Amino acid sequence: MENVASVGPSDPLDPLSAAELTERYAAAAGLAVALADFRGDVLAAADLARDMTIAIRKIGDPALAPWPPMRTGKYS
Amino acid sequence: MTAELHWWPASDLSQAFRRRELSPVDVVRHLSERINRLNPTLNAFISFDEQGALDSARQAERALLSGQEVGPLHGVPVAIKDVIDVAGMRTTCHSRILIDNMAREDSEVVRRLRRAGAVVLGKLSTHEFATGGPSFDLPFPPARNPWNTDHHPGGSSSGAGAGLAAGLFPLAIGTDTGGSVRHPASACAAVGLKPTYGRVSLRGVFPLSYSLDHVGPLARTVGDCALLLDAIAGHDPSDPTSVEHDCKGSDADLQRGIRGLRIGFIRHFHRNDKVAHPEVSAALEKAADLLAAEGAEVIEMRLSPLQVYSAVNSLILRSEAWSIHAPWLRQRPGDYGRLARQRLMSGAFISAADYIAAQRFRSQLIHELEGVFQGADVLLAASSMDPPCRIDDTQEISRTYRREAREPFNVTGHPALAMPSGALSSDGLPLSLQLVGRYFDERTIFRVAAAFERAASTKDLRPRL
Numbered sequence: 172m173e174n175v176a177s178v179g180p181s182d183p184l185d186p187l188s189a190a191e192l193t194e195r196y197a198a199a200a201g202l203a204v205a206l207a208d209f210r211g212d213v214l215a216a217a218d219l220a221r222d223m224t225i226a227i228r229k230i231g232d233p234a235l236a237p238w239p240p241m242r243t244g245k246y247s
Numbered sequence: 248m249t250a251e252l253h254w255w256p257a258s259d260l261s262q263a264f265r266r267r268e269l270s271p272v273d274v275v276r277h278l279s280e281r282i283n284r285l286n287p288t289l290n291a292f293i294s295f296d297e298q299g300a301l302d303s304a305r306q307a308e309r310a311l312l313s314g315q316e317v318g319p320l321h322g323v324p325v326a327i328k329d330v331i332d333v334a335g336m337r338t339t340c341h342s343r344i345l346i347d348n349m350a351r352e353d354s355e356v357v358r359r360l361r362r363a364g365a366v367v368l369g370k371l372s373t374h375e376f377a378t379g380g381p382s383f384d385l386p387f388p389p390a391r392n393p394w395n396t397d398h399h400p401g402g403s404s405s406g407a408g409a410g411l412a413a414g415l416f417p418l419a420i421g422t423d424t425g426g427s428v429r430h431p432a433s434a435c436a437a438v439g440l441k442p443t444y445g446r447v448s449l450r451g452v453f454p455l456s457y458s459l460d461h462v463g464p465l466a467r468t469v470g471d472c473a474l475l476l477d478a479i480a481g482h483d484p485s486d487p488t489s490v491e492h493d494c495k496g497s498d499a500d501l502q503r504g505i506r507g508l509r510i511g512f513i514r515h516f517h518r519n520d521k522v523a524h525p526e527v528s529a530a531l532e533k534a535a536d537l538l539a540a541e542g543a544e545v546i547e548m549r550l551s552p553l554q555v556y557s558a559v560n561s562l563i564l565r566s567e568a569w570s571i572h573a574p575w576l577r578q579r580p581g582d583y584g585r586l587a588r589q590r591l592m593s594g595a596f597i598s599a600a601d602y603i604a605a606q607r608f609r610s611q612l613i614h615e616l617e618g619v620f621q622g623a624d625v626l627l628a629a630s631s632m633d634p635p636c637r638i639d640d641t642q643e644i645s646r647t648y649r650r651e652a653r654e655p656f657n658v659t660g661h662p663a664l665a666m667p668s669g670a671l672s673s674d675g676l677p678l679s680l681q682l683v684g685r686y687f688d689e690r691t692i693f694r695v696a697a698a699f700e701r702a703a704s705t706k707d708l709r710p711r712l
Contacts, residue, residue: 196596209588223561226557
């Protein structure tokens with residue numbers, strides 16, 4: 172399943188289907204009890220994650236950054 | 248003089264104990280009276296171990312009277328954030344989840360404090376699991392700011408900031424994953440240091456985010472903060488994050504002055520990236536002028552925008568925190584307060600690929616900051632962009648809590664210290680600044696901080712209680 176956090180603000184999904192996707196993802200993550208008792212908090216958590224993911228993807232191309240298992244030598 | 252015992256720095260207490268001019272028992276009794284009187288308003292302590300502290304003080308006194316060799320903090324009271332284990336006391340993390348969690352052993356940091364002779368007073372308020380707060384839906388009330396009890400004291404080491412500012416203890420230990428030592432120091436006019444990553448053991452400390460967590464000292468003076476760092480720092484072979492690096496003598500250069508030091512001023516953090524409250528901005532400019540007047544060369548420098556550092560910190564923190572809290576969030580979500588529940592669950596919605604991307608950006612940011620230190624000995628930056636707001640104003644809390652410049656140094660692991668800028672806001676609340684150093688060079692941070700403390704007379708800032 173695609174990570175719900177990848178659903179950006181310009182995606183053509185309406186709010187209901189975004190919420191449904193979040194709920195399905197939360198259930199898959201084992202958050203059934205939280206969904207039943209604190210649905211609003213689950214949706215707020217997904218919104219937080221979405222904001223964080225958008226922010227990290229705005230930075231640039233992570234492949235340009237060093238990552239020890241994939242590159243040897245000095246950072247440049 | 249005894250009436251003002253609660254404002255004595257730890258270094259003065261220690262000397263007076265050694266000269267037998269003062270009794271550790273009398274100091275604990277004096278502070279106990281103050282704690283019992285003020286804590287119901289300030290909520291700095293979750294649990295105050297009055298009897299345990301008196302017993303330790305008596306033991307310290309016996310050692311002094313018998314002429315035993317004593318440690319640098321012998322008989323000095325210290326209080327511990329309630330995410331850090333103290334044997335025989337609960338580590339609740341300010342949460343129902345761990346309400347009955349009795350610590351069987353001391354954390355490494357507490358073990359070192361006891362070895363140095365410190366008297367442990369008790370466990371201090373935090374935000375729930377060092378992240379969810381300030382909150383009113385937890386088993387204990389949130390700490391309040393002694394400068395104005397309607398306002399928050401910063402967090403998550405809230406009780407540490409509140410208790411220091413109120414004269415409940417001279418020293419405290421906090422933790423810092425996105426600024427949680429430096430925020431209460433900033434809000435309460437205390438001095439708080441996030442040491443270099445790996446310099447202080449994390450063993451026996453409940454984690455929030457494995458690769459961002461730091462344990463750090465808080466005090467009312469720069470000298471006390473350095474004294475406390477030296478007591479708790481050092482290699483712990485049982486902590487995989489601990490670094491073998493000999494760096495005692497944090498207080499060696501406190502009187503040296505700063506003539507000739509190069510101080511990089513990261514002005515764009517508060518002027519462009521997250522535009523600071525005008526009073527904060529003015530205080531920072533004044534601080535830069537004061538450092539220059541003390542003989543330092545102040546040079547404007549640039550880093551990546553704060554938003555980049557914040558994005559990396561948040562995503563790593565939330566991902567790692569989810570890996571710790573997932574079992575409880577699945578089974579007992581109702582035992583968390585709302586703020587912690589929302590924040591900790593957010594990690595469930597972050598992909599591994601994004602986490603890896605954040606870690607790769609982190610490598611770039613470390614490289615960037617290391618480059619800046621080729622042209623500067625210490626950096627000057629904002630800590631909080633706003634004075635502390637009302638604790639019950641959830642909108643303003645939400646708006647201002649993230650308006651800070653502390654996260655960059657959790658991302659990179661460089662040591663960073665927050666202290667009073669010497670100015671108060673028009674509402675009478677403390678304003679602050681931040682000093683950042685090279686890896687393992689806390690000594691130079693303390694050198695600059697001490698010079699600033701003298702020049703701006705920040706030691707004398709105290710709230711009316």
